Amino acid sequence: xxxxxxxxxxxxxxxxxxxxxxxxxxxxxxxxxxxxxxxxxxxxxxxxxxxxxxxxxxxxxxxxxxxxxxxxxxxxxxxxxxxxxxxxxxxxxxxxxxxxxxxxxxxxxxxxxxxxxxxxxxxxxxxxxxxxxxxxxxxxxxxxxxxxxxxxxxxxxxxxxxxxxxxxxxxxxxxxxxxxxxxxxxxxxxxxxxxxxxxxxxxxxxxxxxxxxxxxxxxxxxxxxxxxxxxxxxxxxxxxxxxxxxxxxxxxxxxxxxxxxxxxxxxxxxxxxxxxxxxxxxxxxxxxxxxxxxxxxxxxxxxxxxxxxxxxxxxxxxxxxxxxxxxxxxxxxxxxxxxxxxxxxxxxxxxxxxxxxxxxxxxxxxxxxxxxxxxxxxxxxxxxxxxxxxxxxxxxxxxxxxxxxxxxxxxxxxxxxxxxxxxxxxxxxxxxxxx
Amino acid sequence: xxxxxxxxxxxxxxxxxxxxxxxxxxxxxxxxxxxxxxxxxxxxxxxxxxxxxxxxxxxxxxxxxxxxxxxxxxxxxxxxxxxxxxxxxxxxxxxxxxxxxx
Numbered sequence: 001x002x003x004x005x006x007x008x009x010x011x012x013x014x015x016x017x018x019x020x021x022x023x024x025x026x027x028x029x030x031x032x033x034x035x036x037x038x039x040x041x042x043x044x045x046x047x048x049x050x051x052x053x054x055x056x057x058x059x060x061x062x063x064x065x066x067x068x069x070x071x072x073x074x075x076x077x078x079x080x081x082x083x084x085x086x087x088x089x090x091x092x093x094x095x096x097x098x099x100x101x102x103x104x105x106x107x108x109x110x111x112x113x114x115x116x117x118x119x120x121x122x123x124x125x126x127x128x129x130x131x132x133x134x135x136x137x138x139x140x141x142x143x144x145x146x147x148x149x150x151x152x153x154x155x156x157x158x159x160x161x162x163x164x165x166x167x168x169x170x171x172x173x174x175x176x177x178x179x180x181x182x183x184x185x186x187x188x189x190x191x192x193x194x195x196x197x198x199x200x201x202x203x204x205x206x207x208x209x210x211x212x213x214x215x216x217x218x219x220x221x222x223x224x225x226x227x228x229x230x231x232x233x234x235x236x237x238x239x240x241x242x243x244x245x246x247x248x249x250x251x252x253x254x255x256x257x258x259x260x261x262x263x264x265x266x267x268x269x270x271x272x273x274x275x276x277x278x279x280x281x282x283x284x285x286x287x288x289x290x291x292x293x294x295x296x297x298x299x300x301x302x303x304x305x306x307x308x309x310x311x312x313x314x315x316x317x318x319x320x321x322x323x324x325x326x327x328x329x330x331x332x333x334x335x336x337x338x339x340x341x342x343x344x345x346x347x348x349x350x351x352x353x354x355x356x357x358x359x360x361x362x363x364x365x366x367x368x369x370x371x372x373x374x375x376x377x378x379x380x381x382x383x384x385x386x387x388x389x390x391x392x393x394x395x396x397x398x399x400x401x402x403x404x405x406x407x408x409x410x411x412x413x414x415x416x417x418x419x420x421x422x423x424x425x426x427x428x429x430x431x432x433x434x435x
Numbered sequence: 436x437x438x439x440x441x442x443x444x445x446x447x448x449x450x451x452x453x454x455x456x457x458x459x460x461x462x463x464x465x466x467x468x469x470x471x472x473x474x475x476x477x478x479x480x481x482x483x484x485x486x487x488x489x490x491x492x493x494x495x496x497x498x499x500x501x502x503x504x505x506x507x508x509x510x511x512x513x514x515x516x517x518x519x520x521x522x523x524x525x526x527x528x529x530x531x532x533x534x535x536x537x
Contacts, residue, residue, distance in 0.1 A: 245483055248475050252468050259464045284459050287471060291452055294483040358487035360445065 002134035003205030003410075006154055008127035009047070010412040012120045013161040014419035022169055025117040030173045036118060037172040041101035042108065043125035044162060048096040049103055050128035050135075051155045055089035057140035061148035062086075064194055084190040085152050091184040092159060098179035104129075134208025146201035153195035157416050159188035164420065202407035220313060224264075224323050230310035231257070231334045234303055238341045242300020244355055247345065248290050250300065253307025254338065255283035260314050261331065264323045272328055279335065282397040289390045293382055295355040336400045343399040346390070353381040436484070440514035443507045445486040447477060450504035451528075452488045457497060458535050469531030473524060477508070480520050501532050 019025065026033040064083040109126045113119060133139075135151060143151070163185035166178045178184060215233050220226040234250070242250065258280035265273035349355045357380050384391055436444075455470035478485050505525060512521050 243483075245475060245479050248471075252471050252475075256464055256468050280464070284467075288452070288456065291448070291474065292487050294478065294485070296483060358485065360487045360489060 001206065001210055002131065002151075002208040005127045005131035005134055005208070006205065007410065007412040009124050009131065009158060010154070010416040012124035012127070013158060013165075014412070014416045016120045016124070016165060017161055017416075017419035018422055019117065019120075020168070020424055022117070023171060025115075026172060034173040036115070037169065037175050038101065039104075039108070039113075039118065040121050040169065041099065041176060042104040043121040044165075045096065045099055045101045046103045046109070046125040047128040047158065047162065048092060048099070050131050051092045051159060052089070052096050053132055054135040054151055054155050055085065055092060057135050057137045058143065058148035058151050059086070059089060061140070061143060061145045062152050063145060084187065084194040088152070088156060088159065088184075088187040088191040091180060091187040092155075094180050095162075095178045095184055100176060131208075139207055139209075143204060143207065144201060146199055147204035147207070149195050149198050150200035150202050150204045153192060153200050154413070156188040156191040156195065157413070157420065159184055160192070160420055161416065163188065200409075202409055205407065205410070220309070224314075224317060224321060224327055226313040227257075227310050227317070228327060228330055228334070230306050230313060231331065231338075234306035234310065235334050235338050235341070237303035237306055238300070238338065238345070240300060240303075241298040241345060241349070241354070242303055243298040244290070244293055244295035244349075246298070246300030246304040247342070248287065249304035250307045251283055251287050251290060251342070253304070253311050254335075254342075255280050255287060256311050257307075257314060258283065258335070260311075261323075263319070264317075264321065265328055268323060268325055268328055272332060275332075276335075279339075282393065285393055286390075286398060289387075289393060292358050293355045293387075293390075294358055295349065297349075297352075297354040339398050339400050343394045346394050350382050350384055350387070350391075355382040356380060357382045357386060437514065440511070441486050443510040443514065444477070444481065445489060447504055447507035447511070448474060448485060449488040450500045450507065451477070454497065454500050454504065454531070454535070457495075457500075463535055466531055466535035469527070469534055473527045473531055476524060476527060480516065480524070497535070501528070504528060 023033065026036045062083065062085040064085070104122075104125050109122065109129055113122060140148070163178065163181050166181050169175055170177055213236055215236050216229045221229050234253075238250070258276045262273045262277050262280070265276055346355075359380070382390075451470050451474040455467045455474065458464075458467035458470060505528065508521060508524050508528065512518050
């Protein structure tokens, strides 16, 4: 996730920016300093590669917040002016390509050096290597323009940090300064100012690579944790498309689970209890509407079994059990995911014609027999227009409303910016370890 | 499927759905779920190829619905449904009804 890798990078650079008198830290002899200087340049090259890739991935979405008025609407506004983000991307590319240092190898990224000073560089480079997943092109496609602005702002801050550190390390034996370092610094400053004119969206921290959710195997956990375990496994099992019968079992289990969890939630969080009572009502309505629908495509037997596990474990709980707020929010999280998935299953099933609509058999008045053979009734695929109630339930009640997430820049961004303008206190060199 | 078989199935589904809905509105969720399971099992036995419920043919009396459902399910034996499955369905229905009445 970009939030994690970006935070690590910023924390490590903030720490490096606060360390002065680097020659003493690099080693006693010029040879040692040269060796470690080369290692740092390799780590720096890894960070530059990430900066370059992030700028390239977000470039379609980066627009200047300070574009001059263009009287001709058919001309691109930033075509002749050169947006600051574009300049920064070019400056980073120049610095990356002209550097003779190779990027740090996997072994260098994963092997601790034992030197705290180098460990900060290694941490930053490792986070940059991992961040290549989080700002890759396929993830950048899902970004909004304000989210891309937040990434560009982060790259600008890290580029500024690289320029400052480059100046500080210039007396290291064999050190190679960043190509056009001053231009890179000015471009980073211009980009940071340009980004600050807009409103970058820091929800970008939630994007990126995540580890795959796995089943919680093993014997059932005691108490309410066993219910949570079964519900988690149900969410994982629902990745496969269920057939209509098993979908109805899952819907039934969710109705009962929500209803029976209400008394436990009421003692801790009445608002959550009211929400779950409403959820139980939604599933009761959905259950009625799904009786009219059938379908053979899909499986979902394991999902139905996990739903039954959750119910049986919940029924075995003593009525006076106290459920911790953390467990309750865990249930809410799983409920939201499952509701989304079930809504997707129903809508996808209708679109893929995986479900069919049941038809009523004409009722017989008696055994008089028909002189004229009636029209044969046939099962037909479910149609959206023929099932407005089901679609309304799925869209209006089942699918959780997207809560407006207010994301803040976070402490690490503020800390890095503070470190960029940091100066050691007079008479107290900052490299002296504080007691 | 013969028309009489389909009609018996439709009748059984209608009564079971009515019993489940009635239990649900009375906040007897466990009983409602038990009726629903009978309904799903009935559909599963018929490979989900069952007719829709008759929306306009419901009575309010729970005992009458139960009797009608039992009769309709028993009738399935005469249409080639395995007797053991029918007995299991009747046992599930009886269990659900006793939960509903307690």
